[in-house]
Amino acid sequence: MTDPVLIAMPGDEQRAERLAAELGVERIALEHRRFPDGECYLRIDAELDDLDVVLVASLDRPDPKLVPLLFAADLARDLGAGRVGLVAPYLAYMRQDRRFLPGEALTSVSFARRLSDAFDWLVTVDPHLHRYPTLDAVYSIPSEVVAAAPALADWIAGAIDRPLVIGPDEESEQWVRAVAEARGLAWRIMTKQRFGDHDVRITAPDLDGLVGHRPVLVDDILSSGATLADAARVLVAAGLPTPACAIVHGLFGDRARRTLAEAGIETLVCTDTVDAPESRIQLAAHIAPAVRRLLSSRP
Ligand code: R5P
Secondary structure: OOHHHHHHHEOOOOHHHHHHHHHHOOOOOOEEEEEOOOEEEEOOOOOOOOOOEEEOOOOOOOOOHHHHHHHHHHHHHHOOOOOEEEEEOOOOOOOOOOOOOOOOOOOHHHHHHHHHOOOOEEEEEEOOOOOOOOHHHHHOOOEEEEEOOHHHHHHHHHHOOEEEEEEEEEHHHHHHHHHHHHOOOOOOOOOOEEEEEEEEEEEEEOOOOOOOOOEEEEEEEOOOOOOHHHHHHHHOOOOOOOOOEEEEOOOOOOOHHHHHHHOOOEEEEEEEOOOOOEEEEHHHHHHHHHHHHHHHOOO
C-alpha cells in the first residue's frame, strides 16, 4: 500500500502537522483563498493518483468551513485520490439530535449526510452523543471515536492535588466516569436544568466525606460557559474550593471567558480539538491509532 498523505484545511495546519508527525506521513499543501466576492479558490499542486488522502479539519464554527471542506474532498477525488478520509477532532452539529419544536431542522442528520456523502471514513474526538447511541446512528461511513478521557485524566493527575471529578449534568457522566476510572478518582454528577443559551440552574451532588478535595469539573463542551460557571458557584456555596476545569472541546462563545472569570474559575484546560489559548492538551498521539486502523481497513 502506498503511504497516505495528509492535507490540512485552513486553520488546521498545526493539528495536521502534529498528526502527520505521529503517523510518519507526508503533508501536502492546500492553497486556499477567497475571491473578492467571498467564493473560495482551492488548489492542490500534487499527484494524488490512488493515494489515500486524509483531510484534517476541526469543525468548530462550521458554517464557513463546510463548503471549502466539501470542495477539497471533491478536488482530491478529481485529482485521482483513492480513498478520502476526514479527521475532524471537533465534530459540529451533534447537539440538535431531535426536534424540540415542530418544524425545527434536524441539523445533526443533515450535516452527517453531507459528510458521509463526501468522505470514505471519519475520525473524531468525543462527539456529543446524547440521544444517539453511536456515531453510526447518524453517519453512514465507517468511523472511529477517540476518547479524550485518558489525556484529561493524565492532566488532572499531574496538576491537581486530591482531585474530585465532577460532571455538571447527567450527560457528562460518560466522560466523568471514564476520567475518574482511569485514575481511580472519586467522582460525582450534578443535575442541570437549562432555561436558555446562557441560563442554567445546577444542583449540588452529595458531597459527604469529600471536604478537603479539590473539585475538577469535567465536561465535553464549553460554549457559553454558563454550565461551568453555575456549577462552580454551587460547589463553592457547598463549601468546596473553586473548581478547576478539564474540558474536551473549548468552543468559547463570545462572553464565555467573562462568565467563567465572574464565577472565579482560574484553572481551565481543554484539549487541542479547537484552537484556544486554553487548548493545551494535545491529542495527536491518541488520534493517530484510530487513523491507522481506518487506513488499513479495506471495505
Ligand atoms: C451539554 O449538553 C454539554 O455537555 C455542555 O454541558 C454544554 O454544551 C455546555 O454549554 P455552555 O457552556 O453553553 O453552558
